[in-house]
Structures are given as structure tokens and as C-alpha cells.
Amino acid sequence: MKLFTCKQIAGIDQLTMKLEPVLSIDLMERASFQIADWVIKNINHDWQIYLFAGPGNNGGDALAVARMLAWSNLKCTVYRIDFGRELKGDPVINWQRLEEQNQVILRKIDSEDSIPEIPVDAIVIDGLFGSGLNKPLDGLAKEIVKQINRSGATIISIDIPSGLFGEDNSKNDLSAIIKADHTLTFQFPKLSFLFPENCEFVGDWTVLPIGLHPNAIEQTETPYHFLTKKFISGKIKPREKFSHKGTFGHALLIAGSYGKMGASVLASQACLRSGVGLLTSHVPQSGYEIIQNSVPEAMTSIDPSETVFSEVPDISRYSAIGIGPGLDKKQETQQALKALLQAKPSKLVIDADALNILSENQDWYDLLPENAILTPHPKEFERLAGASFNSFERLQKQLQFSAKYKVIVVCKGAHSCITLPDGKVFFNSTGNPGMATGGSGDVLTGIILGLLAQNYSAEDATLIGVYLHGMAGDLAATEIGEYSLIAGDLISHLGKAFLQLE
Numbered sequence: 464m465k466l467f468t469c470k471q472i473a474g475i476d477q478l479t480m481k482l483e484p485v486l487s488i489d490l491m492e493r494a495s496f497q498i499a500d501w502v503i504k505n506i507n508h509d510w511q512i513y514l515f516a517g518p519g520n521n522g523g524d525a526l527a528v529a530r531m532l533a534w535s536n537l538k539c540t541v542y543r544i545d546f547g548r549e550l551k552g553d554p555v556i557n558w559q560r561l562e563e564q565n566q567v568i569l570r571k572i573d574s575e576d577s578i579p580e581i582p583v584d585a586i587v588i589d590g591l592f593g594s595g596l597n598k599p600l601d602g603l604a605k606e607i608v609k610q611i612n613r614s615g616a617t618i619i620s621i622d623i624p625s626g627l628f629g630e631d632n633s634k635n636d637l638s639a640i641i642k643a644d645h646t647l648t649f650q651f652p653k654l655s656f657l658f659p660e661n662c663e664f665v666g667d668w669t670v671l672p673i674g675l676h677p678n679a680i681e682q683t684e685t686p687y688h689f690l691t692k693k694f695i696s697g698k699i700k701p702r703e704k705f706s707h708k709g710t711f712g713h714a715l716l717i718a719g720s721y722g723k724m725g726a727s728v729l730a731s732q733a734c735l736r737s738g739v740g741l742l743t744s745h746v747p748q749s750g751y752e753i754i755q756n757s758v759p760e761a762m763t764s765i766d767p768s769e770t771v772f773s774e775v776p777d778i779s780r781y782s783a784i785g786i787g788p789g790l791d792k793k794q795e796t797q798q799a800l801k802a803l804l805q806a807k808p809s810k811l812v813i814d815a816d817a818l819n820i821l822s823e824n825q826d827w828y829d830l831l832p833e834n835a836i837l838t839p840h841p842k843e844f845e846r847l848a849g850a851s852f853n854s855f856e857r858l859q860k861q862l863q864f865s866a867k868y869k870v871i872v873v874c875k876g877a878h879s880c881i882t883l884p885d886g887k888v889f890f891n892s893t894g895n896p897g898m899a900t901g902g903s904g905d906v907l908t909g910i911i912l913g914l915l916a917q918n919y920s921a922e923d924a925t926l927i928g929v930y931l932h933g934m935a936g937d938l939a940a941t942e943i944g945e946y947s948l949i950a951g952d953l954i955s956h957l958g959k960a961f962l963q964l965e
């Protein structure tokens with residue numbers, strides 16, 4: 464699914480009106496109906512509803528929603544912010560319709576004194592400002608936001624929490640943003656919803672389709688995408704009847720050190736469960752029995768060192784290489800990693816300590832093979848590319864890194880963010896907090912490696928791998944819950960995840 468900036472969404476609205484065609488007031492009615500329908504289905508009807516309406520179309524939505532909720536006999540009061548300017552356009556029509564309906568209490572807020580006290584057991588519907596916000600809120604608008612946030616009431620924001628920008632909030636006043644419990648957003652999630660620091664404002668979010676025109680969406684170019692099941696399913700290749708293990712590639716995994724062999728075991732098992740033909744796990748001598756006993760399907764390549772990775776094996780027979788989980792950062796490992804990069808493997812996934820070694824030797828970045836896949840978590844990315852003020856800034860750094868070194872970067876998190884050298888960005892939609900547990904990342908490395916070895920392109924191996932990994936986590940969580948989920952559960956649910964994508 465494409466993701467757009469608020470400005471682009473406004474353009475898509477305009478195009479939809481022309482192409483469908485549909486009048487703006489009717490599009491607002493359609494959007495508002497979706498909100499009202501969700502509210503009616505999801506809230507306690509005995510509770511008092513406080514709707515806050517701003518001066519623009521977000522306020523217009525709130526006015527229409529109030530009318531629709533009153534049809535269902537919900538107890539509504541509308542508070543319209545009055546900056547002393549005349550309402551314009553569709554909000555006027557919706558104000559008139561509300562007056563004519565005469566079932567909703569209508570109030571204006573024109574000073575701090577007229578901001579209502581809101582009881583804890585109320586529902587607030589926030590239609591103050593939407594995608595048309597043009598500067599941080601201040602004055603009366605900010606006071607209303609603060610009062611709503613203080614109330615402890617359940618807050619439902621229309622389209623976007625008022626005060627939050629859809630993309631960059633680096634310069635925003637964070638004390639002047641609604642902290643919603645739920646955000647009901649039209650047609651596309653806004654980019655800022657996908658950044659962890661905005662979770663306190665956005666709460667849970669739901670996308671409500673409002674029938675924006677497919678041609679308008681198609682015509683509007685964007686680098687941003689949200690991974691969907693349909694998109695990923697379309698990339699999975701069926702296994703041909705006469706295929707054999709040679710068809711599905713031979714992966715080499717360089718992982719594990721004395722005391723951290725679990726990383727090698729997890730990544731190896733995940734790689735095998737991802738459909739690879741053959742896997743060789745390169746381990747230090749002390750890891751030999753461990754890997755043989757726990758992953759009998761894998762072949763082994765034994766390092767001369769007792770404890771760490773110190774020497775690159777002959778890489779010519781492998782279709783793809785994964786390196787990093789549990790590797791440690793000893794001097795001999797650092798030199799062996801450099802030697803591997805100098806050998807220019809054509810398909811490479813780099814994770815964990817291999818990334819940490821790289822960040823301590825930044826002059827090696829130029830050795831990174833084109834389309835290498837780097838899978839840092841945010842801290843590892845910070846070591847690679849420097850600190851960022853927030854996730855939006857980090858995304859800019861990630862894009863620059865991908866473009867400069869022609870590599871794919873996966874910055875892992877709740878919505879893992881994938882950047883490609885050509886500037887495309889993909890956010891993941893699967894996964895859950897149960898996956899925030901040691902070894903989850905090792906599993907991802909194994910999955911991506913397995914797909915790469917099967918000759919998926921670096922881009923597809925990354926997108927499928929990240930999506931599948933989160934999906935396995937979601938399937939595991941439905942069975943055993945998030946608390947007890949451990950990395951091994953991701954591996955045991957990979958098969959079911961593949962089945963859902965076939």
C-alpha cells in the first residue's frame with residue numbers, strides 16, 4: 464500500500480472529486496459516516512460524547528459525525544472552536560444541518576473560560592485539526608488540547624490527533640498535541656503514526672476506507688509504502704515439481720561464538736525453515752557439537768579458532784552469506800569480516816556484531832557489496848550512522864546511508880523500516896511486542912539469508928523476510944500470547960506463516 468504526505472492526500476481528495484465525480488460535501492459525509500459507524504460499534508452508548516470541532520474540514524467531519532451519532536440517540540454535545548472568523552465551505556453546511564436536526568447541544572469555545580470540564584467517563588471525539596495543520600498549536604487551541612488530555616476521558620481522534628503533523632514533528636510543541644486512545648484515519652495511515660515516539664499521541668489506529676479514487680492513488684508518486692499481505696503473497700514463488708535441493712541454493716551462515724552459540728542455532732533453524740536447499744553454518748570449534756546436535760539438517764564449517772570467527776572459508780560454493788548474530792567483536796573477528804567484505808560476496812546479510820564491527824571501522828563502508836542487506840536495530844543504526852533527534856530524522860539518515868553505499872537497510876522495530884538504494888521506503892505491518900525478546904533478530908537474519916540463497920532478489924528477500932518474521936510472531940502470539948513468546952516460537956510458526964501467504 465502506498466503511503467502519502469498530508470499534502471499529497473489533499474491532492475488525492477481533489478482528484479477523487481474530479482474523477483468519480485463526487486462533491487466535497489459528499490466525500491465528507493462518506494468519511495464521517497465511517498467514523499460514526501466505528502464509534503457506534505465500539506463505545507458504550509450510555510457515555511456522554513463531547514465532540515470538538517475546529518475551523519477546517521476536520522471540524523466539518525466532527526459536525527457531521529455528531530449528527531450521525533444523534534441519529535442513533537447517542538448523547539452528544541458539540542464544542543466548536545471560534546477564532547472570531549466565519550466558518551467557510553463544507554463545515555458551514557454541516558453546522559446548518561446540525562442546527563436543523565436540533566438533537567445535539569451546540570456550544571462555542573471563544574475563550575479559555577468557555578472550555579468545558581470533561582468527566583472521566585466521557586468520550587471525546589477530536590475534530591479540532593486534521594491534515595491541514597500548518598504550525599504547532601498555541602493559544603486557545605493549545606489550551607483546549609491540554610484540557611482534553613488532562614480529563615482522563617477516552618479520546619478518539621478523527622484522521623490524526625489534533626496538533627500532530629503527518630510527517631515531521633521535529634519542531635512541534637509536544638505539549639500541544641492530543642493524546643488519543645484511538646485514531647481513526649482516512650484511507651492511509653500517516654507516516655508519523657509509524658514512529659514509536661508518536662504512539663503516545665496516536666494510540667491504537669484504524670484505517671477507514673473512504674473510497675478515494677484508485678486512479679488518483681495510482682497517479683500520485685511516493686517513495687513510501689506499507690507492506691500488505693497481498694503484496695508479499697504476490698512475491699512468493701511456488702516450488703516446482705521437479706525441483707531438488709540444488710534449486711533452492713546453498714546458504715552460508717557465519718554466526719555464534721563461545722557463549723553465544725544460541726544465535727547461530729536460531730539463525731540456522733530459521734534459515735532452514737525458510738525453504739533453503741542447503742545450509743552450512745560456520746562456527747568456532749567450541750560450537751561444533753552444539754550446532755550438530757541442535758540443527759542436524761545443517762552442515763558445518765569449522766573455524767580454526769576455538770572461540771570466535773577468525774577465518775573466512777572458501778565462499779565460492781555459496782549462493783548467499785549471512786553474518787553477524789552472536790559473533791562478538793574480537794580483533795581476529797574484525798579482520799575476518801574485513802576479509803569477507805574484500806572477497807565481495809554478491810549476496811550478503813549483515814546483522815548484530817558484524818554491524819557493530821563495521822561502525823567501529825567506518826572506512827570499511829565502501830567495501831560493502833552493492834545490495835548488501837543490513838539489519839540494525841535502532842541502537843545499532845545509531846552506531847552506524849550517528850544519533851538522530853527522532854525517527855523522522857533517523858529515516859532521512861537511513862535513506863542517505865542506503866543511497867550512498869547502495870545497500871538495503873532494515874531498521875528494526877514495531878514497524879521495521881526498510882530503505883532501498885533507489886530511495887524507496889517500506890514500513891512493516893506485521894509483528895507484536897511479544898517479539899521484543901532476545902534472539903528475534905537472529906531469526907530474521909536466518910529468514911532473509913534463506914530467501915536470498917533461493918535466488919530471491921535482495922529487495923524481495925528483505926521485504927518477504929521482514930513481513931514473514933512478523934507474521935510468524937503474530938501467529939505465535941495468538942497461540943501462546945505475547946508474554947511467553949520466545950524467538951524459537953517464531954521459527955516454529957514460520958511454516959504456518961508461509962501457508963497463509965501461498
Ligand SMILES: NC(=O)C1=CN([C@@H]2O[C@H](COP(=O)(O)OP(=O)(O)OC[C@H]3O[C@@H](n4cnc5c(N)ncnc54)[C@H](OP(=O)(O)O)[C@@H]3O)[C@@H](O)[C@H]2O)[C@@H](O)CC1
Pocket residue numbers: 472473476490491494517518519520521522523524591592593594595596597598599600601604621622623649673675
Ligand atoms: N483526507 C480525505 O480524504 C478527507 C479529509 N477530510 C478531512 O479534512 C481534513 C483536512 O481538512 P483541512 O484541509 O480543512 O484542514 P484542517 O486540519 O481541518 O485544519 C485547517 C484549518 O485549521 C487552521 N489551522 C491550521 N493550523 C492551525 C494552527 N496551528 N492554529 C490554528 N489554526 C490552524 C487553518 O486555518 P488557516 O491557518 O489556514 O487560516 C484551517 O482553518 C482531514 O484531516 C479530514 O479530517 C474529510 O472531510 C473528507 C475526506
Ligand SMILES: Nc1ncnc2c1ncn2[C@@H]1O[C@H](COP(=O)(O)OP(=O)(O)O)[C@@H](O)[C@H]1O
Pocket residue numbers: 815839840875876877878879893894895896897898899900901902903904905906907932933
Ligand atoms: N514491539 C514490537 N513489535 C513488532 N516487532 C518487534 C517489536 N519489538 C521487536 N520486534 C522485532 O523483533 C526483532 C528484534 O531484533 P533485535 O533487536 O535484533 O533482537 P536480538 O538482537 O535479540 O535478536 C526485530 O525484527 C523487530 O522488528
Ligand SMILES: [K+]
Pocket residue numbers: 521589590591592593620621622623624625
Ligand atoms: K483531529
